[in-house]
Amino acid sequence: MTVRAENVTVRFGGVTAVDNVSLTMERGQIVSIVGPNGSGKSTMFNAITGMVRTAAGSIQLDGARIDSRPPHRRIALGLARTFQTPRFDPQITVEEAVMCGFYPRKACSLFASMVRTPAASAEEKTFRERCGSILSDLRLAPFRDLQMSELPMGRVRLVEVARAVANDPKYILLDEPAAGLARDEQKMLAYEVRRLADQGVGVLLVEHNFNLIRELAEHVVVLKEGRMLLEGTPAEIASDRAFIDTYLGRAGQ
Amino acid sequence: MRSNTLSRFIPALIVVITIALITPVIAASPFWLDNSVLVAIFSLLALSVGMAYGQAGILSIAPAAFGAIGAYATAIVTARYGMSPLLGLVLALLLPTLLAYPMARAITRLSPLPLSIATILLSIVLEMAIREGGDFTGGYIGISGIPTLWFADSLFSMHILSWALVAGVIILYANLTVSATGRAVKTAKHDPLRATADGINVPALLAVYFALSSSVAGLAGWLYAHHLTYMGPDSLTMHVSIRIVLMAVIGGASTMLGPVLGAAFLTLITLYLPAAETQGMIFGAVLILVLLVAPNGALGTNWAKLFSKGRGRTAAKTANGKNVTGGAT
């Protein structure tokens, strides 16, 4: 039960954004990708979710190759992701935004939704209830009727996480979810991410805050200029000379 | 939950109440009953634009073309072959869908813009095909003697039937909008990439909406043919399509009632407009004006926000979607 990316290479025109990177995440495990801006972290996300085409390498989900499948099929297999720059419609409410995340769970046909069959009603009700509990888990319940545009960026990121969680994913890819959060909100997020992992969700986390990584991640992959610099446990990484020089020295503590 | 269940029925309820209030006033006047049926037909056409453009972001210049397909389908089976208008209804709902879905699937990837161009092509080619259709479509002469509906053979019953259909379509449409599919299509309109990350097959979903909207137009065409009992190549042209788009935009294309309001407004205004050839100038100018002043239409605009000083600016900024309130608190 793993997502396995092997020797993935992504090119944009002449630029190689990701060069021969391999990465494995198990269900229930928290893996973190770190690296300076432009080192290919987000591109790795896009490669796994199918939003960019890989030039070489393979991506497997639970043993099946998915690199030729379109993004929506991969999401349907149990992947979910957030964006580094949150993408959202500023005019919808927080609740609506999270409700959008349930789409892959939808079982009712178009016709059933139109005539609102009892099954469709029940489904909508389940989604609303589940949405309510996700919102209160992430302490977003007080904001449910606010418009997205009225939220500070940190909370918008949390809504993104809630939206991804709504899919009930087996694997979740979080792109800098803690940026812009206050300390206690970071703690709450860390708790929720840990809880997700304990429930058996595989978490891939892009994060700049090494304290958070140390607290959460079991395995860390360091990228630099699209290549894998090193990997290991947070403790190993933190004591590595090369890592301290290129990364931690500037942005870490 | 909360007010959702109720709010889904409010638009249809407003239509029903309004019609119930108007009916006693106009019941004695064939002129107004006739116009009321026309408003209902154009409401359906404008609702089809609302579904495609307001919800899914597909600007279709072919609502009248899909309406014409529905109208000709029923005209041919009833007037030419003497078959039941109910068969005509099935065809009027089905044929536009069967054309629209593959068309949208073939053309749409992530952006619906090429599809808009294709709808212009469809309109032009269809008008040509109708003219060249010989006896089958009646060519330039058109098809006359389309029977009225046996279950609605008076103007009054036609008035009731067509508004009942409008209310019915609005209920289905509102149900769909407040569902996972409805939310998905809104996301796809706003940001196709975000929608893809939600697990939505954007091109397929857009095609489904386009097909649905075209079958609503087909329904309107069915009513049109049986109401006017005549269908000709000049009946539902691209110019009518532009008028229909204008109706939806004026009223508020993304709302449930906006298209109905726009259809009523424009149909009534047209009664007092000068000759047909200058109407295009008026419609064109009004369309541009509406887009400049209130691109979301009468019912889609937050007027209070627009008029309150200073906050109007914030509203515009908010629509930007970029770094509205950056940083943490």
Add this chain to the structure above:
Amino acid sequence: MFEFIEYLTRGALVGVTYGLLAFPVSLLFSTTGSVDVALGAYAVLAAAVLYVIGGPLGVIVAIGVAVFASILVGLISLRLNRPGHIDHIIAVLGTFGLATFIESFILTVFGTNPMIRQPFSTFWDIGGIRVSPQMGINVVVCLAILSALFIVLQKTPFGRAMRASAVNPVGAALNGIPVKQIWFATYVLGGFLAGVAGVLILYTTGADYSTAFNLTIWGFGAAIIFGMHGPLRGFAGGLVIGIVQALSAGYLPGGWATAIPFIFIFVILSLGRMNQIAATGGRV
């Protein structure tokens, strides 16, 4: 065989003007991501004005009127769009409004009569094919304008700014490039080219009020056949459209002759030529 070559030549010569219309389509699409549906209407407007005034003055006024109309569209799109928030569809809707307005204006003022002028009564004989000298003028004018534009786009600072705002409007705006002004200029350039095309069309095949949308479609089709990467591809696309028209007019019966070119463009659209910008390429 001779007949075939004759159709081919005629078609290519008519197609030259479509090439002129194709350029603004591809330029506008790559710069703003939008489409100006009123392009054909500018061309017909220019043709109508020249038809009435005539002479060199007429040519200038005709092109001026087309440019004026495109300025209106440019202003509308400035009002509706800004870098970071671009609603392509709403801008397209605006150009629709203008196209409808112009079409109806022409119908009201000039009526339904076809407008055409044929200044040459003698014909060139090229290998047995009779060709009006006007065709020669068309080719020369189009090639001259397109080459000039090609140089402007590739070599001047304005061209670089234009290409930069096409690739990344937000980034270009951050680098001090006046993206909105560039968009505006793109619309107006479209009006100018459409005006020139209208003038040539009046002297070649003629136009009437209902030609407006058709011309837009031809220009659009010409632009997408070989992809929207520069004026020369659009020019080649124009030739292809012209040839398809001439061949179907020559070999097919009435209705099909007019329908086939449209269906041809429909097929090209469904090949997805316009969608290559999609989601890939660049950071998400």
